[in-house]
Structures are given as C-alpha cells and as structure tokens.
Amino acid sequence: MEREAVILKKSKVNDWVNVMREDHTVYGPVKYKYDYHFKELEPGMEVTLEYTRSMIPPKKFLHPQEENLITYRRNDGMETTPTKFEQKQVILGVHPCDARAIEVYDEIFGGDLPDVYYWNRRNNTIIIAVTCTVPDENCFCMSLDESGPTLEKKGYDLLLTDIGDSYLVEVGSMEGSLLLQFEGLFEKATEEHMHAKDKSVEVTKMKVQRKIPDVPGLHDFLEHNYENEVWAKETKKCLSCGTCTLVCPTCFCYHVEDFNRFNLEDGNRVRIWDSCQLIDFAEVAMGENFRKDREARLKWRIYHKLAYWQEQFGTLGCTGCGRCIQYCPADIDMTEILAEIRGDKVHA
Numbered sequence: 001m002e003r004e005a006v007i008l009k010k011s012k013v014n015d016w017v018n019v020m021r022e023d024h025t026v027y028g029p030v031k032y033k034y035d036y037h038f039k040e041l042e043p044g045m046e047v048t049l050e051y052t053r054s055m056i057p058p059k060k061f062l063h064p065q066e067e068n069l070i071t072y073r074r075n076d077g078m079e080t081t082p083t084k085f086e087q088k089q090v091i092l093g094v095h096p097c098d099a100r101a102i103e104v105y106d107e108i109f110g111g112d113l114p115d116v117y118y119w120n121r122r123n124n125t126i127i128i129a130v131t132c133t134v135p136d137e138n139c140f141c142m143s144l145d146e147s148g149p150t151l152e153k154k155g156y157d158l159l160l161t162d163i164g165d166s167y168l169v170e171v172g173s174m175e176g177s178l179l180l181q182f183e184g185l186f187e188k189a190t191e192e193h194m195h196a197k198d199k200s201v202e203v204t205k206m207k208v209q210r211k212i213p214d215v216p217g218l219h220d221f222l223e224h225n226y227e228n229e230v231w232a233k234e235t236k237k238c239l240s241c242g243t244c245t246l247v248c249p250t251c252f253c254y255h256v257e258d259f260n261r262f263n264l265e266d267g268n269r270v271r272i273w274d275s276c277q278l279i280d281f282a283e284v285a286m287g288e289n290f291r292k293d294r295e296a297r298l299k300w301r302i303y304h305k306l307a308y309w310q311e312q313f314g315t316l317g318c319t320g321c322g323r324c325i326q327y328c329p330a331d332i333d334m335t336e337i338l339a340e341i342r343g344d345k346v347h348a
C-alpha cells in the first residue's frame with residue numbers, strides 16, 4: 001500500500017477536534033442559516049464535513065478581510081510595531097477546489113518578495129482537506145487542469161475521504177501525521193479502504209455536470225472574442241457589487257489604509273480586501289480610471305482568471321468552485337457567457 005493512511009470513525013470526529021483544540025485554533029464548516037461558513041470550532045459545536053461550499057472560502061484565515069499590518073506612534077521619530085501572527089491553526093474540511101486556491105495564494109504571496117504577513121499565517125496553518133462528495137449544479141472543477149473532487153498527493157497536510165461510516169485519512173506532511181498521534185482515535189487502513197475511496201471519487205466525478213469545453217484553447221478563444229456582443233449584454237445586468245470577487249478563493253486584491261487616532265500621534269496601517277469590480281479600483285492620481293466602465297471590469301475579472309493568469313503562471317486562476325455563479329445577485333455566470341459566445345451548452 002503506497003499511500004500512508006489510517007481510518008477515523010465518523011463518530012470520533014468531534015473527539016479528534018477536541019484534542020486538536022488543546023494546541024491549535026481549529027476552524028471548520030458549520031451550517032449557519034441557509035449556508036455553510038468556516039467558523040472556529042468551540043466546545044459543543046458540530047463540524048459538517050459533507051457540505052457543498054462555504055460562502056466565504058477558507059482563504060480568510062490566511063488573508064483576512066481586514067488585517068492590521070502595523071501599529072505606529074509618533075514620538076521623536078516614528079515608532080512602528082508590525083503585527084506578528086503566532087497562533088497555530090488547523091483548517092478542517094477544506095475542499096479540493098479551495099485547497100488548490102491556497103496553492104495559488106502560495107504562488108501569489110510568495111516569489112522573490114514573499115508577503116511576511118501571509119507567510120506568518122501560512123507557516124502556522126495545517127490544512128485538513130476533505131474529498132468532495134456533494135457537488136452541485138454550479139461546480140465545474142472537472143473541466144479544469146489537475147482538478148476534480150479529490151487531491152493527488154499535494155495541497156494538504158491530511159486528506160479525509162468519506163467511505164461510509166468512516167473517513168480514510170491520508171497523510172500529506174509531517175505536520176499532518178503529528179495530528180494522528182492520539183490514542184484510541186485511529187485504526188489501520190487496508191487496501192479495501194483505499195478501493196472504497198477510489199470508488200467514492202469516481203461516483204462524485206460523475207455528478208459534476210457543468211463544464212467549460214476546450215480549456216487548453218481558452219486563452220486564444222478569449223483573445224479573439226474580446227469585442228463579442230455577449231459581453232455588453234451581460235454587463236447590463238452587473239451591479240458592480242464585487243460579490244463575485246469577495247467569495248472567490250483565488251481573488252487576493254486588497255488596499256491599504258492608515259487610520260490615525262484623533263491625537264494624531266497613534267494609528268494603524270490596515271489592509272482590507274478590495275474588488276476589481278468596484279468603480280474606484282483602477283482609479284489613479286488626477287482622477288484617471290483605467291476601467292471606468294462596467295464592461296471593462298466584468299471582462300477583466302474573467303480574462304484575468306482564464307487568460308492573463310495563463311500568461312503569468314501557466315495555469316488558470318479559477319478552481320471551478322462555483323461561488324461566483326451561486327452568489328452573484330444578477331445571475332451572471334461565466335460558464336454561461338463562454339457557452340453563449342461559443343454556441344455550446346454548459347451541462348454535459
């Protein structure tokens with residue numbers, strides 16, 4: 001058996017969360033009103049691992065909606081104290097589409113000038129992914145490179161897969177294996193358990209019906225269709241609300257603001273999520289705005305994910321999670337837009 005794995009009975013998941021909580025802050029998907037949200041798992045809270053998607057992806061634990069970067073105080077000069085994130089955190093129940101998005105974040109916030117705030121959090125974070133079993137009509141992960149309802153040997157510290165009354169727990173890192181060292185929770189996995197996982201993944205793949213055809217040809221297709229009339233038609237519906245970007249697991253834009261106290265001596269420098277769909281996003285000095293009209297902004301979002309990202313990183317900036325489709329208040333759906341331009345259908 002190549003893969004290192006154990007079995008966790010579903011009835012023991014909460015016991016496991018409780019022992020992890022002794023040394024970590026543990027987050028997981030919890031049902032709240034009509035949706036699932038990643039929340040800190042406190043005593044007595046039930047985590048739900050069979051869910052389709054959370055409204056806000058787990059990116060918020062690595063790149064929070066609002067984050068204090070430095071606190072400053074003016075004395076003789078300027079004294080600044082950068083924020084240091086030191087708590088250890090576990091994100092339990094991360095779907096493969098969101099785990100792949102975290103790999104995208106690692107690239108965006110890495111490189112020659114790594115973002116210290118991101119990496120402070122990232123290096124203190126353990127990802128416990130879960131193979132998706134309940135995709136819905138908005139998921140289209142099967143169209144994209146290296147996607148689908150499970151992960152192959154990377155992107156996680158531990159990977160859980162529902163195999164009936166238990167989860168198969170596969171190990172992806174040393175940090176992950178340390179979370180399996182608790183007495184009485186885990187049993188040895190057998191070949192039979194591995195086959196049960198493979199079968200479950202095959203069944204889930206069949207349920208993902210939405211698709212983007214000819215993904216390798218997407219870059220050139222978009223390039224040739226920038227002026228297609230479908231864009232103007234769809235733009236008429238867009239409210240420029242920014243929801244599609246805030247819920248997107250790969251969107252990372254932010255702006256930085258200084259908040260001075262009334263004494264004009266102390267303050268905070270804070271970064272806050274931003275959205276390319278808002279009118280002032282591309283505004284620069286003297287009031288010039290590079291994407292003043294809505295059509296340019298709508299196209300920017302989709303071209304950035306599906307074409308420009310390929311030029312920059314050789315991959316797509318979309319993991320097929322379906323959030324921008326589900327949460328857009330104007331029913332704008334990029335898979336439908338592409339299908340209309342191509343004359344295709346979005347469902348298999």
Ligand code: SF4
Binds near residue numbers: 242243245277328332
């Ligand atoms: S596409 Fe939808 S979610 Fe995005 S800005 Fe327009 S109306 Fe809002």
Ligand code: SF4
Binds near residue numbers: 248305320322
């Ligand atoms: S562009 Fe839409 S489907 Fe793709 S990752 Fe972002 S929210 Fe998910």
